[in-house]
Amino acid sequence: MAVASHLDAEVALPPLAPGPHRARLGVISIVACFGGLLFGYDTGVINGALRPMSAALGLDALTEGVVTSSLVFAAAVGALLGGRLSDALGRRRMLVALAVVFFVGTVVLVLAPGFEAVVAGRVLLGLAVGGASTVVPVYLAELAPFEIRGSISGRNEVAIVVGQLAAFVVNAILGSALGHLDGVWRIMFAVCALPAIALFVGMLRMPESPRWLAARGRHDEALAVLRTVRAEDRAVAELAQIERAGDAPDGGRHDRLRLAEVLRTPWLRRGLLIGIGVGVAQQLTGINSIMYYGQTVLVESGFSAQAALIANVAPGVIAVVGGLVALAMMDRLDRRTTLLIGFSLTTLCHVLIGVASVALEPGHPIRPFVILALVVAFVGAMQTFLNVATWVYLSEVFPQRMRGLGIGIAVFAHWLANGAIALGFPSLIGAVGITGTFFLFAAVGAVALAFIATQVPETRGRSLERLEHELAAGRPLARRR
Secondary structure, eight states: OHHHHHHHHHHTSOOOOOSHHHHHHHHHHHHHTHHHHHHHHHHHTHHHHHHHHHHHHTOOHHHHHHHHHHHHHHHHHHHHHHHHHHHHHOHHHHHHHHHHHHHHHHHHHHTOOSHHHHHHHHHHHHHHHHHHHHHHHHHHHHHSOGGGHHHHHTHHHHHHHHHHHHHHHHHHHHHHHHTTSTTHHHHHHHTTHHHHHHHHHHHTTSOOOHHHHHTTTOHHHHHHHHHHHSOHHHHHHHHHHHHHTTSSOGGGOOOOOOHHHHHHSHHHHHHHHHHHHHHHHHHTTOHHHHHHHHHHHHHHHTOOHHHHHHHTHHHHHHHHHHHHHHHHHTTTSOHHHHHHHHHHHHHHHHHHHHHHHHHSOTTOTTHHHHHHHHHHHHHHHHIIIIIHHHHHHHHHSSOGGGHHHHHHHHHHHHHHHHHHHHHHHHHHHHHHHHHHHHHHHHHHHHHHHHHHHHHOOOOTTSOHHHHHHHHHTTOTTOOOO
16 A cells, blocks of 8 residues: 555656756756766776876886776775765765865875875775765756656766766877876876866755755755755655655654665665676676776777877767767666667677687787777767666665665675776786687676666666665566556
8 A cells, every 4th residue: 555655646746847947957967967077087087197107107017907996996985985974964965075085186196206195096086986976876866856867867977978088088188299298197187176176166056965855854955955956836746755755754863774674674685786786787898998998908909009099089989979879868768678788789799899809810900990999889889878877777776765875885896896807907908818808798798688687677767766665565677657
């Protein structure tokens, strides 16, 4: 009966209406997505900065891996802490704090005298990147109406790839114009300070998540926020729905779930494992081997170092194009369908890259261009069907009382897989070359495809409250009506 009454409440919600509140929601999403832009720039800038940094600081293969992966492993910790702290302190307050960490980490890195200080700066940036990777998607999902939640939440992933593309373009320009300077890598990193300042100033003027406020019994504040991003009748009805769903316990007590309780409850435990699986599967496609070591892959395929730096912009461009296409599809195509198409295409691209590297011997004149085209196709498929869908999915699948904990643990696992690739990819390429590396990614992709097909529930077209009730009722593969 509880589920039925909840569904009735959702059906009774007034439809979305045009008005200034829609523009306000757009402004909020743009400001919050500076966190995604920072995420993208800080993870992508190493792609072009690593070689001049290594030359200036005398890094070897091991220390290059440590510099690259230190941000990623720190991001795993940041994701875990960010989710929990955002539950306690609020989504908005956490984003303001993360902007400060982004700025401080950038200053440390730019002024670093040697390897140890570089790692310290990368760790600080990693903590901020990990925190942003959990807090921004949740903040956007909790503010967005369920009808357009996918396209609102997905803007963060588009911001991430825009940040990565910006890093690739900045690297190419600075590398070409100022490549003769020993400190050109410091300038590449310094650019990160600008969006950090924009995030800090912008979030000071943004509202708190209405669901976070309601979960603490602060109903009047939650309604005031909803009135700025919804029409009046929709705001009142939506707050009533949140309250009926039990997101705001009586007396204002925020009844957060602890990990032990999640692990004892079968449907919560299964939801947590699904979130972890989706996050890890996305990383094990090897997408960040291209984002971090794209120049290395292209040099291995036959490009010169300078040509590889410029050619590396192509995957960044297709990532942004794919992200925009994904954003347009996100409220039209089911999440499961999107993920299944994505893993099918990326696995096919892995196989083709492996085959091309076998069929075209090193030194063959068309080898680098064929591999570049296949890498671009892989990044395009990844961004169009997997990256945006993954982050939207993780922001949706957890119930309110464990949302910060759940996404924090899922993204923690995501970053650990990312870090393993960041640390091990240079050695893997050295040991088995492009051929073995991408055939290995293809095998992992086939396993991920089976996991998505058999275990992942649909989340599109449901409010966060309705989805929670459906998962609790044991309908894990329920399709949208």
